[in-house]
Every structure is written in C-alpha cells, then in structure tokens.
Amino acid sequence: MTLPLLLIILVLGELPGSYCTMKTVGDLSLLEGQSVTVPCHYNPQYISHVKxxxxxxxxxxxxxxxxxxxxxxxxxxKGKVTIADDPTQHVFTVSMQNLTEGDSGWYWCGVELGGMWVADSTASLYISVIQGVSVVNSMVSADEGRSVTVQCLYSKNLRSSEKRWCRSGNWNSCMVTDSEGTFSSRNVLIHDDKNSMFTVTLTQLEMRDSGWYWCGAGQQHGAVHVSVTPQATTRATVSPVQYLKTTGRTPSVMGTNDPHSRPVWEHLLVVCGIVLLVMTVSLALWKLRKHYKKKQKHQRTNETNDNFTMCPWREGDYKNTSVIFLNAPAQQVQML
Structure with a gap:
C-alpha cells in the first residue's frame, strides 16, 4: 500500500497548480497578435535563486x-519571450509578444531550488489565444454633450478586414471603415491602426444615444454599452454692480445674492406697513377728537338749559308784584 500511495502523490504533485509557494495571475484569454506580461511572486528566501x-x-x-x-x-x-527579476519586490515578470493560436497552453513560473529530492517552487496558469474581437472596456459613460471613445481589439487574422460600429438590434445602423481604415460622420469617428485595435469616438452625445452597441471585424464582434448621463445645470450669479455696468438697466427685485442684504420687495413691504400704521393711528386720533368735541358741545348745551330754566309760577304769585325799570322816566313806570 505504501508504494502505490507514493506513486499517486508523485503523480498528483506533477499536476498544474499543485505548488502554492509561488503565486501568479489566473488563467488568461487573449486575442491572436496581442502581447501579455505575467507577474510571478516568490518568497523572500528565494531572492538569490534562478527563476x-x-x-x-x-x-x-x-x-x-x-x-x-x-x-x-x-x-x-528569442525576442518573443523576455524575463526580468525584481528582488526588491520579490517578483519576476515574463513578457510574450505577438501571440498566436499555437501559443495556447499551460505555462509555469518557477524558482529553481536544486537537489534531486527537493521540488522547485512553481505556479501554473493556462493562456488561451483565440481569434476574434473584444473591447477594452465593455461599459463606458459620458455626460450629455460630451464625447467618449471605445477601444476595440481584434486578432491578427482580421487585420485586413473592414471594421464596423453598429447599434445592437439594428443592422442598418452599421458604420463601416473605408480602405484607409477610417470612417467619419457628424458625431462618429472610426480609426483603425491596421495592427490590433480600432477606436470609435462618439461626439456630441445625446440622451437617446444610450444603449448597447458592438464593434465588429469579419464575422466577429464584441459588445459594449454606452451610458449618457444628463448634463449638470449650473446657474451663473451676477452681482448688482456688474449687472448695472453690463446692461445699464435697473436690477430686478432679487438682483443680489448677498445673504446679509434684503431684497427690494421686503423694503417696500416695510414702508407700506409703516404708512398703513400711521394712517390707522391718525384715523383713530381723528375719531377720538371728533367724539370729544361732540361730547363737550353736548355738555355746554345742557348747562345753558339749566341756567335758563325758570320755576313755574303758581296762581297768585304775580299779585302785588311790581316791575321797576331802572333808568326809565317815571311816567313810563306802570303797575302790572
């Protein structure tokens, strides 16, 4: 039982990803003709070892x-694969240029430890090289009225193919490059570098431009979503002095933005309130004065009537009564 178990351990130990003392990126999928750089991180004790x-x-x-x-x-x-070690960061990097479909497969980052019974420190990853089209960023956004650029990547076998930019679901909307690899319209510009990428620039974006698009080459295409956000509205503030200098007209009742100053209409309300108060007080005083004069007149009338009131004469009171008129001739004096 010991020998078969040992063989199983040895076989499993040879499978990719079985060594974890070194770390690298996960599996990669790349387009034919592209390049890639892979970082391989190792433990500090392996600084002096061969990678x-x-x-x-x-x-x-x-x-x-x-x-x-x-x-x-x-x-x-030679020239296609390069390796460089950075001991200060405990990482070495490997770069591969101009990949083809034949380059697909398993790759290993390794630190050589030496010795027959000592396994190297390794980490593995799978690189898949395919033919087709992809986009650098599948979700792009910009403000209304601005511009946005989409980068579309294509494989080596599609370099001579025409490049297209279409709105998803509408084949009649496709815009195709000419023999020079360009296309230009009022708000769409396409430029092909004839190597591995073409760019699509959308200008003067409108809200209706939001949606899914795809960039294509040959029979391949990659999807991208364009999001247009409403433009932020800002209101400019103009001081009253500047307003008078530029227009020469009377500023509006809200022609100041000074938080410590009052609008003109508030001053008008205060003035109107004061005038109304004065008028009310004046009217009240006038009514009080009129009432007082009427009361005084009534009192004087009553006093006069009291002074001229004569007691009634009883019968016989006028008998033996004589009336003497002073300063009158004696012969004019008569007895009543």
Whole structure:
C-alpha cells in the first residue's frame, strides 16, 4: 500500500497548480497578435535563486522558454519571450509578444531550488489565444454633450478586414471603415491602426444615444454599452454692480445674492406697513377728537338749559308784584 500511495502523490504533485509557494495571475484569454506580461511572486528566501518560465502540461517535462541566469537558453523564442527579476519586490515578470493560436497552453513560473529530492517552487496558469474581437472596456459613460471613445481589439487574422460600429438590434445602423481604415460622420469617428485595435469616438452625445452597441471585424464582434448621463445645470450669479455696468438697466427685485442684504420687495413691504400704521393711528386720533368735541358741545348745551330754566309760577304769585325799570322816566313806570 505504501508504494502505490507514493506513486499517486508523485503523480498528483506533477499536476498544474499543485505548488502554492509561488503565486501568479489566473488563467488568461487573449486575442491572436496581442502581447501579455505575467507577474510571478516568490518568497523572500528565494531572492538569490534562478527563476524560469516554461511551457507544457507537466512541470518536470515542460520546455524552458526563459531563465534569469541564461536569457538565450531558448533561441527559438528569442525576442518573443523576455524575463526580468525584481528582488526588491520579490517578483519576476515574463513578457510574450505577438501571440498566436499555437501559443495556447499551460505555462509555469518557477524558482529553481536544486537537489534531486527537493521540488522547485512553481505556479501554473493556462493562456488561451483565440481569434476574434473584444473591447477594452465593455461599459463606458459620458455626460450629455460630451464625447467618449471605445477601444476595440481584434486578432491578427482580421487585420485586413473592414471594421464596423453598429447599434445592437439594428443592422442598418452599421458604420463601416473605408480602405484607409477610417470612417467619419457628424458625431462618429472610426480609426483603425491596421495592427490590433480600432477606436470609435462618439461626439456630441445625446440622451437617446444610450444603449448597447458592438464593434465588429469579419464575422466577429464584441459588445459594449454606452451610458449618457444628463448634463449638470449650473446657474451663473451676477452681482448688482456688474449687472448695472453690463446692461445699464435697473436690477430686478432679487438682483443680489448677498445673504446679509434684503431684497427690494421686503423694503417696500416695510414702508407700506409703516404708512398703513400711521394712517390707522391718525384715523383713530381723528375719531377720538371728533367724539370729544361732540361730547363737550353736548355738555355746554345742557348747562345753558339749566341756567335758563325758570320755576313755574303758581296762581297768585304775580299779585302785588311790581316791575321797576331802572333808568326809565317815571311816567313810563306802570303797575302790572
């Protein structure tokens, strides 16, 4: 039981991803003709060790593509694969140029530890090289009235194909590049670099431009969503002095933005309130004065009547009564 178990452990130990002392990125999917740079992180105790990059299903049988101690160890890939170590960051990077479909497969980051019974520190990833079209950013946005640029990538076999920009669901909306790899309209510009990417620039965006689009080459295409956001509205403020200088007209009742000043209409209300109060007080005083004069007149009338009131004469009171008129001739005096 010991020998079969040991064989199983050895076989499993050769499978990709079985060594975890080193870390790298996950699996990658790239377009043909593109380049890639892969970081390989190792432990600090491996600073002085040789680092390598190899290709193959199993680590012990993989083909070495680059080593830090001998950069020319793989002449067949010279210039296509480069390796560089950064001991201060405990990472070495591997760059691969102009990938083709034949480059798809398992790759290994490795630190050579040496010794027959000591396994190297490794990490694996799968790189898939495909033909087609993709976009750098599948979700783009811009404010209304502004511009936005979409970057569309394509594989090597599509370099000579015409490039298209279409609104999803509407084939009649497609805009196609000419023989020079360009297209220009009032609000759409397309430029093809004839290598691996063409760009689509949308100008003077409107709210109705929001939606799904796709950029295509040959029979391949990649989807992208364009989002147009409403433009923020800002209201300019003009001081009363500047307003008078520029227009020469009377500023409006709200012609000041000074938080400590009052609008003109508030001053008018205050003046009107004061005038109304004065008029009310004046009217009240006038009515009181009129009432007082009427009362005084009534009192004087009553006093006069009291002074001229004569007691009634009883019968016989006038008998033996004589009336003497002073300063009158004696012969004019008569007895009543």
């Amino acid at each position: 390598y990059w190899c290709y193959g299903r199993m680590k012990d049988f993989c083909s070495s593509l680059a080593r830090t101690d001998d950069p020319t160890s793989a002449p067949n890939v």
